[in-house]
Amino acid sequence: MQQRGEPADRRERTAQRIVEAAGIVIDRHGYAGATTPEIQRVAGVSRGGFYHHFASKEELGDAVLAHQDAFFRKVSEQAGSGPAPVLWLQALADISHQYTASILADPVLRAAVRLSIEPGPYQTATSYAGPLGAVTAVLNAARDADEIQDHIEPAETARTLVGCYSGVQLLALALAERDALHQQVSAMWSLIMPGLARGPVLNQLRLGPPAS
Secondary structure, eight states: OOTTOOOHHHHHHHHHHHHHHHHHHHHHHHHHHHHHHHHHHHHHOOHHHHHHOSSSSEEEEEHHHHHHHHHHHHHHHHHSSSSSOSSSSHHHHHHHHHHHHHHOOOOOHHHHHHHHHSTTOOOOOOHHHHHHHHHHHHHHHHHHHOOOOTTTOHHHHHHHHHHHHHHHHHHHHHHTGGOOOOHHHHHHHHHGGGGHHHHHHHHTOOSSSSOO
């Protein structure tokens, strides 16, 4: 829905501002605790302006999750047709730290994580389709490159990895330790990667965040 006479670029900027405000409010209070008046206040828009762009809070939640899906869609596309990295498993570890850095910097991504892990309308398989698809694509590429052990089944392993990462996120949220996320993700990989990578590959991996 659009306001009559409002330029398209202005509509896009206003909609993006509302999504960013929703990210801030959902990150603070969760989906159930986020109210549209508070989102309107943070975005600096009127009630009418809000509903010109989003018909409901649920539609806005969909937009928040779409922001996360765009991140993982790019990962999947690169794994499917982009140039191969030196090691796919190194790329997987780097992607996890890239996503962690993005979460720390971007309240909309943090809100998407919170939507996915908290009880509510978004704790569904659909919310996890993006990360599961992306991790499966990278693991399939790693299998084709003979980097992973014979018993590894990419789709099932992706479920374990996404579950572990989500658990790290949930614990960090509960303990208010988000600033230690990179350290916690590195610790996760130090436990998981020996059961995933072939020995010669494992010895080449850097499990911490890339040097800035």
